[in-house]
Amino acid sequence: MRILKVWLHILSSVGTGLSAGRQADQMFRSYVLSCLDHIGVFRFLEQPRTYGEILAEFGFVDGSYTREVMETLSADPKTLIEKKNGRYQVVKDFQVPGIDEVMRDVDPRIRPFKALAQGMSSNILDRLREEYIDFSTALEREGNDLFHTFNQILGNKIYQSMRAGAFEFIGTRNLDQMRGKRLLDIGCGSGRESADIWLKFDGDIKITGVDPVPSMIAEAEKGFETYLLELSEDPPRITEANRPIFEEASATRLPYDDDSFEAVYWQFILHWTSDPRKAIAEAVRVTKPGGWIFGVQPFKPQANPYFNLVIRSNRNSHGFFWREEYRQWFRENGVDVEIATPAGMFRAQKVMRERQSSIQ
Ligand SMILES: C[S@@+](CC[C@H](N)C(=O)[O-])C[C@H]1O[C@@H](n2cnc3c(N)ncnc32)[C@H](O)[C@@H]1O
Structure with missing residues (x-):
């Protein structure tokens, strides 16, 4: 029954924007391809070329990222590139889809997101040459404003309905036990999400929000009350006991004692971190015995492979991973995670068992 309700939230997010999100994936695909086209990769691949020849021609660095780019192109369901006898070649009649063509067909709500997708995609060329930048610099470069535009137009709607699914999955009884207690919101971003979570507990919760990007934290501190008023006509009063705290920190290194949070x-965070396995170990460490770790985390293969390349173009981002890896990373810390649906709503209670192996 609960899973059914979780699915209803996912379906509602299709209405509120998930299909537009899929189209945004098409946009990323088109930008990634046009970046490669811009420097002449596809022209070069009109002749069959080995991986080594491609590296030498474009100054790409041998490594997992370059291999992934080649593998992503080769695995594209629309067949762009064929790999035969260790050589890559573009298929006959191959044409890079023009971004204007892609944009014409997309949901109008994602058009303002164009500049952000373009800016983020261009980072892949730096990454192929190992001159890549870190996440905060990338954000500064593209401008936080663009992120906000995306969130206002589409992101917030998707986040909200996915979050409703995650809260459905954890269940009212467990949520009631969190009331009045401490909740850590990892990757709190601008704090809008924290405001939505706070309202779900009618303000009866002590939230600590962490994010590694200083401008995000500054915004969360400044904007929390405004978000409450945007999300609710009559929000509960903020008091000393329930006022959230926002702090600069990474999921992979949480500045809190063991067993600090109930x-x-x-939601949509661990693929941005450098080491999701370490982040899970940290989350389990700071959770009190009996407490819950929950939210939404997309996995391969549903997560878009071109968006994955864009995420991984940041120095410190691991990119998407498999559901089985996620389960294993929890298990290593003595905790079983339940994953509701392909959309990735999950919950894990810290009921300690013997650890399988310790994190290095
Ligand atoms: C999809 S957004 C999340 C949205 C956010 N919760 C909100 O409501 O605005 C991804 C967030 O992950 C954060 N992030 C990136 N690397 C992180 C890390 N290592 N630890 C925690 N958060 C991280 C980003 O700064 C960004 O705010």
């Missing part, structure tokens, strides 16, 4: 939450 609940830990994240």
Whole structure:
């Protein structure tokens, strides 16, 4: 029954924007391809070329990222590139889809997102040459404003309905036990999400929000009350007991003692971190025995492979991973995670068992 309700939230997010999100994936695909086209990769691949020849021609660095780019192109369901006898070649009649063509067909709500997708995609060329930048610099470069535009137009709607699914999955009884207690919101970003979580507990929760990007934290501190008023006509009063705290920190290194929080939450975060396995170990460490870790985390293969390349173009981003890896990373810390659906709503209670192996 609960899973059914979780699915209803996912379906509602299709209405509120998930299909537009899929189209945004097409946009990323088109930008990634046009970046490669811009420097002449596809022209070069009109003749069959080995991986080594491609590296030498474009100054790409041998490594997992370059291999992934080649593998992503080769695995594209629309067949762009064929790999035969260790050589890559573009298929006959191959044409890079023009971004204007892609944009014409997309949901109008994602058009303002164009500049952000373009800016982010251009980072892949730096990454192929190992001159890549870190996440905060990338954000500064593209401008936080663009992120906000995306969130206002589409992101917030998707986040909100996915979050409703995550809260459905954890269940009212468990949520009631968190009331009045401490909840860690990992990757709190601008704090809008924290405001939505706070309202779900009618303000009866002590939230600590962490994000590694200083401008995000500054915004969360400044904007929390405004977000409450945007999300609710009559929000509960903020008091000393329920005022959230926002702090600069990474999921992979949480500045909190063991067993500090009754609940830990994240949504669409771990693929941005450098080491999701370490982040899970940290989340389990700071959760009190009996407490819950829950939220939403997309996995391969549903997560878009071109968006994955864009995420991984940041120095410190691991990119998407498999559901089985996620389960294993929890298990290593003595905790079983339940994953509701392909959309990735999950919950894990810290009921300690013997650890399988320790994190290095
Ligand atoms: C999809 S957004 C999340 C949205 C956010 N919760 C909100 O409501 O605005 C991804 C967030 O992950 C954060 N992030 C990136 N690397 C991180 C890390 N190592 N630890 C925690 N958060 C991280 C980013 O700064 C960004 O705010």
